[in-house]
Amino acid sequence: MDGSSAQAEPPHPPPTERRPAAGEPEPALGTAIGRDLTAFSRTVTATAGHLIGPFAEPGGGHANHYTVTMGDISKQLAKRPSIQKRMLSFNHRSPGELVRSKLSTAEIQHRALTHVPDEMLANIPPVEHAYSLFQGFQATVPDETFAATERGRTRHRRRSSGKHKALEGLNGSTPDGPPTLAQMGREKAALTRQLEMLGIRKHMSSAEIREIDMKIANLNRMRNIVFDRLAQLEQEESEIEHEIVAVENKIEELEDELALAGIGENNMHQTDPSSAEDTPGEDGSFMSESIYNKIPGKHPRKRKTNRKLSKPMLHEHLEPGAAIKDMQTHSDTITCLDFDVPFGTMVTAALDDTVGVWDLNSGKCLGMLEGHHASVRCLQVEDNIVATGSADASIKLWDLSKAESYRYQTTADDEEKGSKHIAPSMAECHILTLDSHIDEVTALYFQGDMLVSGSEDKTLRQWDLEKGRCVQTLDVLWAAAQSSMDEGKWRTPGGRTANGDFVGALQCFDAALACGTADGMVRLWDLRSGQVHRSLVGHTGPVTALQFDDVHLVTGSLDRSIRIWDLRTGTIFDAFGYDHPVTSMQFDARRIVSACGENVVKIYDKTDGRHWDCGAGLKDDNPMPASIIDRVRIKDGYLVEGRRDGMVGVWAC
Known part of the structure; x- marks a missing residue:
């Protein structure tokens, strides 16, 4: 058609x-x-x-x-x-x-978005599975013929009489008798198939493990990328905080200049030249004493320091025991160190008679605290204030906020010139000297306007920092004599304490003072009465470190042990020992860290009771063994340790 x-x-x-x-x-x-x-x-x-x-x-x-x-x-x-x-x-x-x-329209959009070009399809890796999807499904189907209970019931019988039954099957057996050869063949085929299915399931499990490992590796790469991003954000945050503080300081300086100019102008208008001889000032100045005391330049306003406005969290995402930084701080053994906050400011002292201030974020030296005539034996950092106790029997207080301008300015200049960083002097940071002791100052602790120090002169002294003078002296040797202690135990013919400092460590809170001495005793003092409230007996060597909280007091000693005391009962709550003497110890909310004459830091986890090591001594690839660690400090999982070769290591803990 x-x-x-x-x-x-x-x-x-x-x-x-x-x-x-x-x-x-x-x-x-x-x-x-x-x-x-x-x-x-x-x-x-x-x-x-x-x-x-x-x-x-x-x-x-x-x-x-x-x-x-x-x-x-x-x-x-x-x-x-x-x-x-x-x-x-x-x-x-x-x-x-x-x-x-x-x-x-929706279907056209879907096809456009889900289209995969041939170039991408060519990069798909080949299938490495030896079994098909259908075989994997078959392997997961339960086999009811040979259940687990049946296998357990017949396995022993087959092993013991399998050959005998096979021979009887050859001779011809009755239906009620032993199994025939054909039945045994079927059973063998079923078991062979079951073995094959188990092999498939094993292969599937192995492939699943490899896939999980690949996902873990990808997640680790993504974590490293985000971690680097977090580190960069904290670096930028630190720089912005420094700029904010610098602007605030400039604003205060301008306010002081304007106030000074206003006061001078007012006095020029109010002062009568004919009555200059009636003014209180003997030097003929035009300002009275009361006005003179109001001048901002007379009592300079305290500069703001580069304090952390936000809490650093980079170290919290590191694996415990991960190395953060190594710093060459001194040329001799580090005697003491302390820092304020993680990635903040650290102060170190060594036997080379130097005291350095360091930026833990950049790892560079901000300056040197100069003024002591001998090595510093103990120090403490609290906000902007640093207290140092020296072998010259003096205690000095320093205000680091006065030297805060050195931080980024000096570093930037060095980078432009390409020269080696030269640490400036921070002598102008000195604000107070306490010199009532007559021998080495070996321990100190300050809080607010009160400072307590211990010395080789066998006394503890309480200081009023507002007035700058000693308000109370506690005779430790007299307190020991009250307990029938032999004075000869304390000193050697050379005049030094045997094996350790006479006052090895102390800490105070309000009117309570804990002090560890060379006789192994830990004495709890009441500063209001000046008397020993309780003595804790247990250590057999000089006490070198102590710290307490609301419930427990932790002490370390040269007798190679750390003891945890219950302050409510005065008894030992827990104790553990090491192979070498404990020279330094501190704890935070979770861990107790200690230096025990090794190239690693001994760490005790209070939550699960686990002991583990952290430090450069764990690395087997170092050509030179790490030096012995003598000093440790920890805050919020941020660990700093000082070694005998002048190195300082920073770790996540």
Whole structure:
């Protein structure tokens, strides 16, 4: 049938179609649907030529053919109103619109986003699995034929009489007798299949472990990236905090200058030159003493220091025992050290008679505290104030905020010049000297306006920092004599204490003072009465370190032990020993760290009772062994240790 005949043929049912007469039963439903489909197929066949044939009329003649064809189809579907309604909607659409309507906008967007180019598909690694997905599924299906209970019940019987039963099967056994050879073969096949399934499951588990390891490696790489980002943020935070402090200091200086200029101008207007001899000032100055005392320059305002406005958290995300920094601070054994906050300011002293101030963030020296005539034996850092006790029997207090301008300015100059950093002197930071002791100062502790010091002169002295004088002297030797102690135990013929300092460590809180001495005693003093309230007996060597909180007091001694005391009962709560004498100890909320004559720091975790080591001595790749550690300090999981070669190590703990 060609296109012309199809166009001349009317789109009506063929004349041979007969409708049922009145009273005649309706044809079967299948017969009626078959006739309708036949008529519909003829119409579609007839109109196909109009859709795919050449268009005779120029300029869109196909639209007319399409409209006529759709009209013919709608007439054929008169018996199906629902289909006819949908076909009528197509009557006003072009073939191009019909094609485009098959793909919705959402589907086009989805296909565009989910399309993977061939370049990316080429990078997909090949499949390394030896088994297919279907085999893996088979291996996970439980085998009911040989359950675990049945295997356990028959395994021993097969081992003991397997050969005998096989021989009986060869001779022919009864159904109620031993299994036949065929049964044994089936059992072997089942067990072999089960063994194969177990091998598949093992391979699946191994592949899953490798996939988990790969995910862990990827997560570690992502963690390192975020960790570096956190370190950069904390570095920028530190610099911005320094700039804020610098701006605040400049604002205060400008305010002081304006106030001074205002006071001078007021006095110039109020002072009568004819009555200059009546002014209180003997030097002929135009300002009275009361006004003179109000001048900001007379009592300079305390400079702000570069304090941490936010808490550093970088070390909290490091693995315990991870190295943060190594610093060469001195050329001789470090005698004492302390720092304020993690990544803050550290002060160190050594036997080379130098005291250095260091920036723990950059690792560079901010300056040297000069003024002592001998090595510093003990020190403490509290906010901006540093207290140092020396072998020259003096105690000096320093205000680091006065030297805060050295921090970034000096570092920037060195970087521009490319020269070696030269630490400036911080002698101008000195604010007070306490010199009532007559021998070496070996221990000190200050809090607020009160400072307590211990010396080789066998006394403890309480100082009022506001007035700058000693307000109480406690005779430790007299207190020991009250306890029937032999004085000869304390001194050697050379005049030094045997094995350790006479006063090895002390700490105070309000009126309570704890002091550890060379006789191994820990005495609790009441500063209000100047008497010993309690003596803790247990150590057999000089006490070198102590620290207490609300409930417990922890002490370290040259007898190679650390003891934890219960302050409520005065008894030993816990104790543990080491291979060498304990020279330094401190604890924070979770861990007790101590220096015990080794190149590692001994750490005791109070939460789980675990002992572990931290330090450069654990590294096997060092060509030179690490030096012995003598001093340790810890705050908020941030550990600093000082060694005999002048090195300082910073660790996450």
